[in-house]
Amino acid sequence: MTHPEPETTPVLALEEVSKSFGAVRALRGVSLRLYAGEAHALAGENGAGKSTLIKALAGVHRPDAGTVLLDGAPVEFHGPADARDAGVAVIYQEPTLFPDLSVAENIFMGRQPRRSLNRVDHRAVKQAAADLFARLGVDLDPDQPARGLSIADQQLVEIAKALSFDARVLIMDEPTAALTGSEVARLFGVVKTLREQGAAVLFISHRLEEIFALCQRVTTLRDGALIGSEPLEGLTEDDLVRRMVGRDLDELYPKQETEAGEVALQVRRLTREGVFTDVSFEVRRGEIVGLAGLVGAGRSEVARAVFGVDRFDGGEVEVLGTRLKPGAPSVA
Ligand SMILES: Nc1ncnc2c1ncn2[C@@H]1O[C@H](COP(=O)(O)OP(=O)(O)OP(=O)(O)O)[C@@H](O)[C@H]1O
Ligand SMILES: [Mg+2]
Structure with missing residues (x-):
């Protein structure tokens, strides 16, 4: 399937990337291009290779073959910190903040502004965190300890941290799985704000309605292979399911006649x-x-x-x- 893509250079891309774990071919020559200002969905059934693709983009896995491109130039990330320094941030389903540190300290871990005698400038740390939350349009208290924050709030802290590293690519692997409806709406508002500020977003969700609500483009994987990459506009949920499973929904869940017993x-x-x-x-x-x-x-x-x-x-x-x-x- 070919579809026109923006004529600009993708911020981050994979070209013909393959990755196997023993006999399992998790990615088979997959290409994907992320553009500034666009939210891109990654769709596929369980085990299709979505998380593996994200890990290849984020420096967790090294591809067996193929290339990762940053601003059109090949790069090799030797670990997640490399990817982060290049502006690629991954938000996981359940973030791992330090519970005893404040929200602001979590964001600036290890790189707090200092005053004379190398003392941490707590006021500056707090102000910087407050500025990040203002940019995201969320209401979180920088002084609050991370302990006791909801998963949704912890994700927002991670997103603020990504912003503090000037992330241009935000990757989210099923961030909404443990969120309530209103938390999802708030997260989507934040993602939209970042997108409008020029971030490229890659989003995984098993909920098709979320993909349609948030994203402009979708790439579908099946058994580690690329099925297609196309704009969401004009696609229906049934179209997307057909790409994911290779069959129609009514073939996938045929109605079975049974007798209800005791x-x-x-x-x-x-x-x-x-x-x-x-x-x-x-x-x-x-x-x-x-x-x-x-x-x-x-x-x-x-x-x-x-x-x-x-x-x-x-x-x-x-x-x-x-x-x-x-x-x-x-x-x-
Ligand atoms: N570290 C690993 N070691 C061995 N096999 C792995 C590893 N990571 C993934 N796999 C295998 O690679 C395939 C793709 O897995 P992956 O986690 O990328 O799928 P996914 O699309 O993210 O699925 P899900 O929707 O369940 O999260 C699966 O068969 C999985 O079992
Ligand atoms: Mg996964």
Whole structure:
């Protein structure tokens, strides 16, 4: 599939990159070009090679073959610090901040402005962090300890840190997997701001609607091979799924006729205070029951309580007629 790309030189690119782990060919001659001011999605099923591609871009893996190009010139990153110094920042799903340091200290770890006698200039550190948050348009307290920050806030601290290194490329490997709906919206606002300031963004998500909401271009991988790289405009979610799996959705999940049998799992008025209230449903043998709701609606919490990982305050769970004790995973 060929599609016109911007005529400018990509900020960061891979040309014909291959990477194997033993017998697994994780990337097979994959090319990808990231442009300033563009958010680029990387799509593909589990194991398609997305994280491997990111690690090749970020200096974590050395490609077996092919080239990484920075501003059109071949580069070799000998580790993540090399990539970072070249302006390539990776934001992971769960950042690893130092819990006992403040937000500002985390951002400027090891390179705080100093005053006479080599003392850290705490005021300057705090001000610099506040300036970064202002550029991102987020409201975070630079003095707050990193301990206790939500994952979403920790990611924003990482993004501020990337900005402090003048990152021109922001790479995000499934950053939204553990975020609530409003946190995703805030992150997308920040990414849009950075993009408008000229950053190139590479974004991985399993949620197609997020790809369409955030990105202008998409590259699809299947089994380590490049399927295509194209603008998202004019594509539908079905088009994208077809590229990812190589088949239509209804072939992928053919409707199966089954007979629902006796009630296997019965959940009655299950309540955990402040988390979920009066949840009742049943699952019969031979049946697949979906538990739907928005991010943050309490689906995982209900499942954890039903399984016995978390306690619940009211209601009951029965498996094949036997009532389970709350808060004890059972072998039923
Ligand atoms: N360090 C490694 N050692 C051995 N095999 C690996 C390693 N990293 C990845 N692989 C294999 O390479 C293939 C691609 O993995 P990769 O993690 O890049 O996929 P992915 O597209 O990110 O998948 P997911 O959506 O599950 O995160 C998989 O078969 C995986 O098992
Ligand atoms: Mg991955």
